[in-house]
Every structure is written in C-alpha cells, then in structure tokens.
Amino acid sequence: MRLKRWGQRGLVLTVMALAAASCSSGDGADGLIGDRGRQLEEGIPSINDDPAYGRYDEPITIHIGFKIPDEKNTTGDTNDNNPVSRYFERLTNIKVVHTWEAKRDEPFTQRVNLAIDSRDLPDAMVVDRNQLRKLAENEMIADLTEVYDKYASNLVKAMYDSTKGIALQDASVGGKLYGLPNVAIEADAPSLLWIRKDWLDKLGLQPPRTFDDIERIAEAFIHRDPDGDGNRNTIGLPGLKKVVHGQQKAGLNGFDTLFSAYRAYPKNWIRDANGQVLYGSIAKENKEALAKLADWYQRGIIDKRFMLYKEDQEPIATNRAGMFFGPWWAPYWPLAEVVSTDTRAEWRAYAAPLDHDGKFITHMSPMTDRFLVVRKGYENPEAAVKLLNVFTRLERRQDPNTEEVGKLDDFSARTGVQLRSYYPFDLLLDYADAITQRYVNVQKALRGEIDPASLDPDMKLIYEQSVAEREAPKKNMDGWKAAKAYEYGGGALYTTDMVQVRGIFYGTTETMETHWSSLQQLENETFLKIIIGDLPLTAFDEFVLQWKAGGGERITQEVSAIVNGHG
Incomplete structure (x- = not known):
C-alpha cells in the first residue's frame, strides 16, 4: 500500500509486523487458547485494582457501530471474531458485538446519521464533529468527564495532554466531555x-530561504541539465490542480506554503x-499569492503541464522534478521510489519560503476529527475507555504481553491485514509532537548522548x-525511508521556528449542506484559472463578490454564531 492512502504509521507498523513474524514461533496467531490463554487472564489484575487495564470480574457486552476494513481476511475469521478481538476480550472481559457495520467513510457516516435520526444508537461508536455536537445538544450521549478521569490510562492521558488541551476541548460541549477524540500528529x-x-551541489546553488531563491533554483533545474542526461526534460516546480490542500494534512505539490508566506x-x-x-x-492576501503563482506559471517556473498529471507524484517519480512541496514523510512515498531507481538522488527538506519578516508560516490541520461517544444510559460507559486503553497501548507498541x-x-504478516483494522473503534492516538520527539531522541541516541x-x-x-x-546507505529501503523522513523531514520541522496558524472552525453549517459544493467549485476554478492565465488577476475580486452572494455570507454568519457560542 502507498503512504498516500494510509500514512506513515501504517508503513512503520507493517515493518514491525514483518520483523516480529520472522521471530515468532509460528504456531498460529490465536495461540492463546488453553493453558497460555488462562495464564494471560490469571495475570491480569481486577478492574478494581487497575481501572485502566484491569479485567472485569464478570463478562460485559458492548454493542458498537463498526467500520469494515478495506483488507480482506482469508483465514475464516470475521470482523467481530478474530485474533485481535479475541485478544482484547481476554484482556478486558468485554464482549464486543457489532450492531451494524459499514464500509468506507461515506457509508459509515450515513449509517451514523441514520442511527442519530432514528435515535437508535449502539452503545458506542465513532462520530465526526457535527455528529458529536448534534448528539450532545440532543442529550443522546453520556457525559464522559468523570469516566475519563478515572479509567483513561496514563498513556492515553499523556497523548491528550500533548495537544495542550485542544483535543479534549474539541470533544467538549458546555464544559462537559462528550467524546474521546483521536489525536493527529502536528x-x-x-x-x-x-x-x-x-542537484544543488552540482549546479553550485545554496538551499532556499526566499521566493527569489526558489525561483533561481527552479530556473537552474529547468535550463542547466542537473541530471546530466542532455535531454533538458527537467522541470521547476510541480503543481496541483486543486491548488492547495487547505484544511487537510499536507500532500504533494500543493501551494499552501506559498500562500502562507503571504499570510x-x-x-x-x-x-x-x-x-x-x-x-x-x-482574504485580500490571496490576491498577492495568486499574482506570484500566475507570474511563475507564465515564465515556466511552475511546470506548465501540471494539470495533465495523472498522479500527483508523476513528475517526481520519473525524475523530472528536483523540487516539490510535500509532507515530512515524503521519503516513505514517493521518494523511496525515486531513490530506488536513481541511487544518486539526495533529497533534503527545507522550511521555505519565509515571509517578508523572515518567518516560516504554516496553517495547521485539525488536531481532531473523530470522537468516540457512548450512548446515554449504557450501564458501562467506562468499557469504551478501557478498550481505547488496550488498543492504544498495542498500537504504540507498549503492550507488555510480548x-x-x-x-x-x-497474523498480520501472514494475512496482510493491519491489526488496527480490527480495533473496535477507528480512533488512533499519538503524541501531537511525536515526530519532533522522535527526531530529537533518535539523534541523541545516534550521537551516543542517551x-x-x-x-x-x-x-x-x-x-x-x-x-x-x-552502515549500508540505500541498501535497505525501509531503513532509508525512516532515517531520511525523521532526519530531514522531522529535522526541518524541529529546527525551524514556525508560526502556526490554527483554524477556528472545521465543521459544517446548515447552509453549507446545500451551498458548499458549488462554492468550493467556484473557488477552485477561479484560483486555478488565474494561475494558468485563463482569467485575469482582477477575477479574484469578482470571485469574492460571487462567493458572498452565493451563500458564503450566510455561512460566515453561521460559523461566527457557532465559534462565538451563539449557535
């Protein structure tokens, strides 16, 4: 699988799963039955002794709404009866029963909406931001404030604490905690x-800091044959048809950083x-950014064929691009593919361009976007917290039952199914600053300081x-991916004094439900056409007027009412 689809943590876990498989006894993924299974259960404290990881003295049942994994298990197990679910049940004495199942995001969201509208909720399920708010306002879900304080593990609490209160605040309504949020990596x-x-070294160029630096590097890459093949087929800066990734996490070829440099x-x-x-x-600052991008496109600084890419990584994977905007984890994908075919490639990450004050500006994606909620009236709301404890401990490789x-x-290595696919809830947690944490400590270990x-x-x-x-550069691509992602991507983030701009609203309003799609289309088309010269720069002013008249003004009022506590 590609990182584009499921992120760096899935790749890391797959590597660990394969490593573990090579040294396992090989007598079955579910070899905990019989004496070993009983020994495991006998070694677990009672819930009264350890609220976070203790086992219920008597079995309890929790009914959930489950998101079906994309991977297909060919061992004969089912979504609610497999080695992962059986292991968690042995640890907790909680029987997880699937009230309903839905595959992929949109069908799952629709099924949750149906449950809410019919007021027929399972005992627990994962909801989005709008669903959380609706459930809380209609008093359909439990207040988890005290349950969280008593039953959440130290590991889970530490991850929430790493967000400086943002995650739990996002999950609260009226000062009460109504959901347990996921935590995204900043x-x-x-x-x-x-x-x-x-290529920089070959052409005698210095790393970039400013717009002018990027422009000079792009022109050199286009005209000075940096790959030495004489074909002159190298380009400057790749582009993205939708221009920016916006609220989403960083992806390939977006111009978000260029816009941010103009505030x-x-x-x-x-x-x-x-x-x-x-x-x-x-905002009027967009007009300055669009003017710069239009100028770069006209002069060829931005690849004039970017709208024809079938895949975002196309010019990078084919070694035509020597620079692109992308996330810290780019060595996992697509750069591993590049380096495997051209071992001369040496990629580095830079926080550039800086703004007119010499600062690197970046917008941040939402800290949370999913929330584990519990039906109001369910007798054991802490069961959901305890399940979160055990699968988070497993996900972070801190489960002591080695x-x-x-x-x-x-089991995962043999079947190709990620363990997380069978966690009861699609709710991954990590430290918000996990990447820079790992960069700092790994570098210290490599220097012998710890x-x-x-x-x-x-x-x-x-x-x-x-x-x-x-010890063996570029001989093992798994090692190269991790080493370079953290050393260069994580290193650039850690060593850069960033100005982080956080959005104030990530949900959906009433008018958005009927007008947002057309407004987004208007925005995307206008920005793209200005950049490629199909519209003049003055079209931005007309876009603003059309956006407001087409529902944007009303949506702004609705968002304002929500974020200011009046809606």
Missing part, C-alpha cells in the same frame, strides 16, 4: 520544500485583524533503521 500539517541536494490561508476559517470570522480564501503481541503480528535502550518502541525502531542506513 507535523502532518506543514508543507516543506523537498529538493535534490545533489493567506485558503480553505481555512480564521479571524481577521479585527477578530471577526473570515473564510481564508476571500508473546501474545508477537502472534498478532504474525542509551538506545531507553527509547520507547516507536523510537527504538527508527533508531535501529537509522543505524542500518548509516
């Missing part, structure tokens, strides 16, 4: 400028200089892969 939001350092934040809801709610795409975990990893044995499992794996990469 590093996934900024878009860095990745450049082939070997423009398209597709994000922000406050203007007077504290008023403003949709970032209509033999049993090894068998689960073996003992590698002191690293947590995630960091230890990265350390081991980095050591392997140093």
Whole structure:
C-alpha cells in the first residue's frame, strides 16, 4: 500500500509486523487458547485494582457501530471474531458485538446519521464533529468527564495532554466531555520544500530561504541539465490542480506554503485583524499569492503541464522534478521510489519560503476529527475507555504481553491485514509532537548522548533503521525511508521556528449542506484559472463578490454564531 492512502504509521507498523513474524514461533496467531490463554487472564489484575487495564470480574457486552476494513481476511475469521478481538476480550472481559457495520467513510457516516435520526444508537461508536455536537445538544450521549478521569490510562492521558488541551476541548460541549477524540500528529500539517541536494551541489546553488531563491533554483533545474542526461526534460516546480490542500494534512505539490508566506490561508476559517470570522480564501492576501503563482506559471517556473498529471507524484517519480512541496514523510512515498531507481538522488527538506519578516508560516490541520461517544444510559460507559486503553497501548507498541503481541503480528504478516483494522473503534492516538520527539531522541541516541535502550518502541525502531542506513546507505529501503523522513523531514520541522496558524472552525453549517459544493467549485476554478492565465488577476475580486452572494455570507454568519457560542 502507498503512504498516500494510509500514512506513515501504517508503513512503520507493517515493518514491525514483518520483523516480529520472522521471530515468532509460528504456531498460529490465536495461540492463546488453553493453558497460555488462562495464564494471560490469571495475570491480569481486577478492574478494581487497575481501572485502566484491569479485567472485569464478570463478562460485559458492548454493542458498537463498526467500520469494515478495506483488507480482506482469508483465514475464516470475521470482523467481530478474530485474533485481535479475541485478544482484547481476554484482556478486558468485554464482549464486543457489532450492531451494524459499514464500509468506507461515506457509508459509515450515513449509517451514523441514520442511527442519530432514528435515535437508535449502539452503545458506542465513532462520530465526526457535527455528529458529536448534534448528539450532545440532543442529550443522546453520556457525559464522559468523570469516566475519563478515572479509567483513561496514563498513556492515553499523556497523548491528550500533548495537544495542550485542544483535543479534549474539541470533544467538549458546555464544559462537559462528550467524546474521546483521536489525536493527529502536528507535523502532518506543514508543507516543506523537498529538493535534490545533489542537484544543488552540482549546479553550485545554496538551499532556499526566499521566493527569489526558489525561483533561481527552479530556473537552474529547468535550463542547466542537473541530471546530466542532455535531454533538458527537467522541470521547476510541480503543481496541483486543486491548488492547495487547505484544511487537510499536507500532500504533494500543493501551494499552501506559498500562500502562507503571504499570510493567506485558503480553505481555512480564521479571524481577521479585527477578530471577526473570515473564510481564508476571500482574504485580500490571496490576491498577492495568486499574482506570484500566475507570474511563475507564465515564465515556466511552475511546470506548465501540471494539470495533465495523472498522479500527483508523476513528475517526481520519473525524475523530472528536483523540487516539490510535500509532507515530512515524503521519503516513505514517493521518494523511496525515486531513490530506488536513481541511487544518486539526495533529497533534503527545507522550511521555505519565509515571509517578508523572515518567518516560516504554516496553517495547521485539525488536531481532531473523530470522537468516540457512548450512548446515554449504557450501564458501562467506562468499557469504551478501557478498550481505547488496550488498543492504544498495542498500537504504540507498549503492550507488555510480548508473546501474545508477537502472534498478532504474525497474523498480520501472514494475512496482510493491519491489526488496527480490527480495533473496535477507528480512533488512533499519538503524541501531537511525536515526530519532533522522535527526531530529537533518535539523534541523541545516534550521537551516543542517551542509551538506545531507553527509547520507547516507536523510537527504538527508527533508531535501529537509522543505524542500518548509516552502515549500508540505500541498501535497505525501509531503513532509508525512516532515517531520511525523521532526519530531514522531522529535522526541518524541529529546527525551524514556525508560526502556526490554527483554524477556528472545521465543521459544517446548515447552509453549507446545500451551498458548499458549488462554492468550493467556484473557488477552485477561479484560483486555478488565474494561475494558468485563463482569467485575469482582477477575477479574484469578482470571485469574492460571487462567493458572498452565493451563500458564503450566510455561512460566515453561521460559523461566527457557532465559534462565538451563539449557535
């Protein structure tokens, strides 16, 4: 699978699963039955002794709405009866029953909406931001404030604490905690400028800081044959048809960082200089950014064929691009593909361009977007918290039952099914600053400043892969991916003094439900056409007027009412 689809953590876990499989006893993923299963259960404290990880003395049942995994298990197990579900049941004495199932995001969201509209909720399920608000306002879900305080594990609490209160605040309504949120990695939001350092060195160029630097590098890459093949088929800067990724996490080829350097934040809801709610795409600063992009496109600084890409990674994977905007994890994808075919490629990440004050500006993606809620009236609301505890501990490789975990990893390696696909809830947690944490500590271990044995499992794996990469550069692509993603991507983020701009609203309003699609189409088409010269720069002013008249003004009022506590 590609990182584009499921992110760097899935790749890391697959590597760990394969490693664990190679040293497992191989006598079955569910080899916990019989004596070993009973020994596991007998070694678990009672819930009264350990609220977070203790086992119920008597079995209880929790009915959930389940999101079906994309992977197909060919072992004969089912979504609610498999090695992962059986392991969690043995740990907790909680029987998870699927009230209903739905595959993929949109069908799952529709099924949740149906449950809400019919007021027929399972005991627990994962909801989005709008659904959480509706459930809380209609008093359909439990207040989890005290349950969280008593039953959440130290690991879960530490991850929420790493968000500086944002995650739990997002899950609260009227000062009460109504959901347990996921936690996104902050590093996934900024878009860095990745450049082939070997091309820079060959052409005698310095790394970029400003717009002018990027322009000079792009022109050199276009005209000075940096790959030395004489074909002159290299390009400057790749582009993206939708122009920016906006509220989403960083992806390939978006121009978000260029807009941010002008203090423009398209597709994000922000406050203007007077504290008023403003949709970032209509701010006047966008016009300056569009003027620069249109100029670059006309002069060929931006690849004039970018609208013809079938896949975003196309010019990168074919070695025509020596620079692009992308996330910290780009070495996992698409750069591993590039380096495997051209071992001369040396990629580095830079926080550029800086704004006129010499600062790197980035908008941030939502800290949370999913919430685990519990039906009001369910007798054991803490059961949902306890399940979150055990699968988060497993996901972060901190489960102390090493033999049993090894068998689960073996199951995953044999079937190709990620363990997380069978967690009861699609709700992954990590530390908000996980990437810079790992960068700092792994670098210290590599320099001999700390003992590698002191690293947590995630960091230890990265350390081991980095050591392997140093000993045999580019011989093991798994080692190269991890080493370069954290050393260069994570390093650029850690060493850069960033100005982080957070959106103030990520939900949906009533008018958005009927007008947002057409407004987004208007915005995307206008921005793209201005850049490629099909519309003059003055079309931006007309766009703002059309956006407001087409429902944008009303939507702004609705968003303002919500964020100011009046809606």
